[in-house]
Amino acid sequence: MEDLDRQEILDDVSYLIEAKQAPKLRAIMLDAYPADIADLLTHMEGDYRHYLFAALDRHTAADTILEVDESTRQELIEAWDEHQLAGLVREMNSDDAADFISELSPELAAKVLKLFEPEESAEVRQLLAHEEDTAGGIMALELVAMAQDSTVEEAINEIRKKADEIETINHVYVTGEDRRLVGIVPLKKLLLAEAYTHLSAIMNRDVISVLVGTDQEEVAKLARKYDLLSVPVVDAQGRLVGRITYDDIVDVMQEEVAEDISHMAGIASAEDMRDSSIIRTVRLRMPWLVIGLFGGLVAAWVLSFFEHRLQDNILVLMFFVPVVMAMGGNAGIQSSTIVVHGLATGSIDVGDMFRRLLKEMRVAFMNGFLCGALIWVIITIFWRSPEFGFLVGASLLCVMFIAALVGASVPLLLKRFDVDPAIATGPFITISNDILGLFIYMAISTMYFWYWQ
Amino acid sequence: MEDLDRQEILDDVSYLIEAKQAPKLRAIMLDAYPADIADLLTHMEGDYRHYLFAALDRHTAADTILEVDESTRQELIEAWDEHQLAGLVREMNSDDAADFISELSPELAAKVLKLFEPEESAEVRQLLAHEEDTAGGIMALELVAMAQDSTVEEAINEIRKKADEIETINHVYVTGEDRRLVGIVPLKKLLLAEAYTHLSAIMNRDVISVLVGTDQEEVAKLARKYDLLSVPVVDAQGRLVGRITYDDIVDVMQEEVAEDISHMAGIASAEDMRDSSIIRTVRLRMPWLVIGLFGGLVAAWVLSFFEHRLQDNILVLMFFVPVVMAMGGNAGIQSSTIVVHGLATGSIDVGDMFRRLLKEMRVAFMNGFLCGALIWVIITIFWRSPEFGFLVGASLLCVMFIAALVGASVPLLLKRFDVDPAIATGPFITISNDILGLFIYMAISTMYFWYWQ
Known part of the structure; x- marks a missing residue:
């Protein structure tokens, strides 16, 4: 409104x-x-x-x-x-x-x-x-199920009986012996068939159904892949026990998206936007903040570790710590987001892992090379120091390459071991890349000053 | 599979x-x-x-x-x-x-x-x-439309005629004079009504429809809000011109999510995960990387600006640049993500703006206070310097508070001026918070050493 x-x-x-x-x-x-x-x-x-x-x-x-x-x-x-x-x-x-x-x-x-x-x-x-x-947690018990030897007329009578109780009816489910699901008849077919036709003659036998215990995310993926309006739910014996309707499938999709986006932003689980409790919100956001805090302290330790090795050069290097950190963070988040989202929607699967990793590495190398070259030129022009520009540019290339590699491979590895890759996006990748990036930058600088000066 | x-x-x-x-x-x-x-x-x-x-x-x-x-x-x-x-x-x-x-x-x-x-x-x-x-770009022309004085039997005959051409039929649309959309009859009602009933007697008159030019995101929002299986499309005169089906609505939802997630990760538009072109991918990711690069250079300039003012103290302050940057980034991303996602799904609207901002500010203050206190304790214990710990802790509180404020208010302001707030998540917020955070940290430190030492 x-x-x-x-x-x-x-x-x-x-x-x-x-x-x-x-x-x-x-x-x-x-x-x-x-x-x-x-x-x-x-x-x-x-x-x-x-x-x-x-x-x-x-x-x-x-x-x-x-x-x-x-x-x-x-x-x-x-x-x-x-x-x-x-x-x-x-x-x-x-x-x-x-x-x-x-x-x-x-x-x-x-x-x-x-x-x-x-x-x-x-x-x-x-x-x-x-x-x-x-699936069991989101299914409804209200549905129209008929034995396979029932006629179209009987099915229509059954729908009439249940019309008040069930808001949306788009299919009649057909069951065999022991209530086992054997077919499905869309309302359109029912409308077009003769009254005395048996349901078994017009039903679609290749029914896509899910088990009671199937994860709701899996249900949503199936519904999306096969464009299903509703998904029948069966128990371990194949008996029809419920159905999941369109609106619940859409709700699940929204829920999963909210979860993934929250994870990306470093929030423990999806926040209810309209929730007004400050304490609850703080509790959801603190865990990653505290982890980030310790990550930052490790970064401080990395810098102080190199202090004596770099002596007089440390200060000028420090000025470019933010740019190295930020660029590593950006490259890592880009890669990990694309991989996590691809895994969540099913457009990347674990079988594609190596092809995908190879692509991310090539993209990362190219991005790192372009950014490294750019900063070299800028430092040469504005700070009048081509050697130092080269040092920062080379570090940037390495940091961005490694960051993208970490960003792409961690979610793929997690998926391989059946852990939800969404937890690997956002803060986890950023924090490890911050520390790794500073270490690489400092290590390259140490070697540089060791050999060339 | x-x-x-x-x-x-x-x-x-x-x-x-x-x-x-x-x-x-x-x-x-x-x-x-x-x-x-x-x-x-x-x-x-x-x-x-x-x-x-x-x-x-x-x-x-x-x-x-x-x-x-x-x-x-x-x-x-x-x-x-x-x-x-x-x-x-x-x-x-x-x-x-x-x-x-x-x-x-x-x-x-x-x-x-x-x-x-x-x-x-x-x-x-x-x-x-x-x-x-x-809506016009995603609608299909195939639909079953009947004049309002047609009977149920005539509608069923029309469905029979079109059954081959139209895969899924869930509703019959009822039109008045000049093909104007006046009602809608779900198939269930058609099945239950007597053959000679007029459609006008059983139709639902309060039809939710969209205009040909309506943005597809708006269509998806309506469908979700009212649990619609399909949405009829009308022209400026209210004449029925097409319908948008379930599968296309779900596709739009997915598309919009992919766009938002890409924006959050600093990618210009949704990447096709299965696209194998390196150049195309690099082109999508470079813009924000280049902007991030310049942001990092501004950060370097901010640090060098304070170099002379802070003299001997600059080096020890530098060690905590990563933690200040990272924490500002985290707090900003948490706030902006929640606000952007809330605006996208409609669970926050512009009318709630001040209530929402107030909540984010209170959460940010509390998070900043807790993190600031924590780092004070840690620096006091491990670096044995309570004064310096207080300086870093106080900076952290200010930086996190301001970062969350920026993160929450920028998308709300953009929305107020009808700009898509999704572009404000991710890199934009991170880059401005990096620069702002370093400036605040350095400014507080300068004042501190000015007065107390």
């Missing part, structure tokens, strides 16, 4: 709230998208927020509370008792219900679950039992 | 190619997913690659060539003449056809287009006329 639009709507809604026009608000919000109502709620003050949320009909309220950010959600939840919350949960799909309940305090969650029929609460408990970042 | 599986399949396929079993290959590949065939092609040698691709039936070949990477595609295209290419294009959706033709050389594209009926080639030309990164 644009800022101006929102302000106008906020004014209108606030007016209705002040006039205590709950029924009118409910009627207006029935036509609004939950994402827009969530947007309004986030931009309202406490009492207004509670009044508007309480005015919503149950179905809209359930959709809306799933769309607001975590801190607003917590605030809204605190104002409601377990009976009201159970009413909301009843309106949700099983996967959303499980996510919602997992965010409640354990006591409140138990109270809410007690209000359900044993069968209903068993469903939610079953979903809660799966690891959060696996 | 896992490496082991792929090697086995590659061996089998290579055997069939050597035995010149084209019909058998065609039959096998009919059951394979185009993404998997593309995967095989990329991992094959030249002649084998051409043989396998030529063995595919036309429909599979068209789907497959859209899935391979750019350099493999160019290689495959070069081996085919315009008649063969036109045959492929005929099998494609209009949006894929336009993308494919836009990758051909202008002469070849003209030759291919000449082989089409005027009407067909006009469609493709029309799509080619839109800006690549707008």
Whole structure:
């Protein structure tokens, strides 16, 4: 929503709230998208927020509370008792219900679950039992599954029966003996087939499915590769147990991106941008800062180690410490980012490792050569010292080459040993390259002054 | 595909190619997913690659060539003449056809287009006329649109007619006078309604659509916010002209992420990971490296500027230049990354600017205070100099605070003036913080030695 639009709507809604026009608000919000109502709620003050949320009909309220950010959600939840919350949960799909309940305090969650029929609460408990970042953790139980000898007409009747319960239906899953998944029929095919056709005659037999324990990142990769709208989930015996829908797949993609970007920036895990707790944010950011601090102290030690060896020359060398550090850092980050992102999206695989490394090394050599030559020219012109310019330029070439090599090879090695390469981007690469770069610069300088002077 | 599986399949396929079993290959590949065939092609040698691709039936070949990477595609295209290419294009959706033709050389594209009926080639030309990164540039013309007084039965007949031409149909669009978009009917509703029902009675009237010229990033944001499977595209008069499907929306999301990550790493635009040209890669990475180089030279100038003022003390201060630079860089990158990513995903908006800045400042002060205190303790213990430790610690606090402030405020300011904040992450922030940080460190040190010694 644009800022101006929102302000106008906020004014209108606030007016209705002040006039205590709950029924009118409910009627207006029935036509609004939950994402827009969530947007309004986030931009309202406490009492207004509670009044508007309480005015919503149950179905809209359930959709809306799933769309607001975590801190607003917590605030809204605190104002409601377990009976009201159970009413909301009843309106949700099983996967959303499980996510919602997992965010409640354990006591409140138990109270809410007690209000359900044993069968209903068993469903939610079953979903809660799966690891959060696996296919089982993001799947919904609501789906249309038919035996393979059912007819098109029977399938349509089943869809009719479940239409209220399931928001989006794009496929009918076909199961064989023991609920094993054997095929899939897109709604389009169902619409075009004759009523008495057997599903087995029109189904697509080559179904792409995932196991309950499959990592959610893997699910998103599959969905992207094969352009899937939803992914069926099966257990170890191949029995259909759930499906992952489009919106959850997109959420996973976003989550993974946020994680990768956080790692690149040296933040322990994805920060909720709308989270207002300073302490939580500090805690997420401190670990890499402290590691960086010790890295910097090691760098100080490297410099002091060379102090006596370089004697009178140390000071002039010091002036170019920032440029050597920064350029090593830049070259390393460029290489590692490209490799990490390539590995994450699957456009580089471990089989390509050597080809990829070779390319990075050639690029790094060329970049280092160009930058080294440039700084040589600049130092020769402005500091009038071609020898010293050559020393800095040669160091720059070595430092940038090594930095890019480290940047590209560390993530590839991590991947080879099944460690998430994203942790290798950003601070880790930068810190090791800072230390390595200073060491190389100082070592080359020591040799230079040793031999030539 | 896992490496082991792929090697086995590659061996089998290579055997069939050597035995010149084209019909058998065609039959096998009919059951394979185009993404998997593309995967095989990329991992094959030249002649084998051409043989396998030529063995595919036309429909599979068209789907497959859209899935391979750019350099493999160019290689495959070069081996085919315009008649063969036109045959492929005929099998494609209009949006894929336009993308494919836009990758051909202008002469070849003209030759291919000449082989089409005027009407067909006009469609493709029309799509080619839109800006690549707008809704018009990614939309397809194939869709099912019905007048609002049509019945459900008529809509189903229309779908039947178009079923071959359109791969995925999830909605029927309903148009009023002059092809203006007035509603949308999901297939599920169509399936459940009686045959003689008018579409106007069951359609959803609150349709979210985009204009032909809408930026593709905006389209992806809308689709994500409202969980849309496809987005209808209208012209300035509200007339339905196309639709953007799920797979293209996901592609846009991926593209935007790749762009943002590249900017963060100081790479001019998203690198194609599978691109093997060294020169192209060097050209993408050099601009920020050169800017970084000049930034480093400015840093050298800052240090030399303070040389005379600090005299004997300069050398010991120099040892801590790396730690001050690195910590300023880290704090700045953390803040700017969080703000840029928040702005890109819409979880921060410009209205939140001051609240957001205030939070970043408080976090930065706390982080700076903790790191400053830590380095004070360490220098006191290991260098036995509490005064000097205090000097470095106080500098660290100031540098980290200012760096985070710059990191958070620059993207917010850019956004305020409608510049893409992604360019402000990574190198730009790092370079300005390097220079600013060194200046602050040196200035504080100068004052310190001036007053206290």
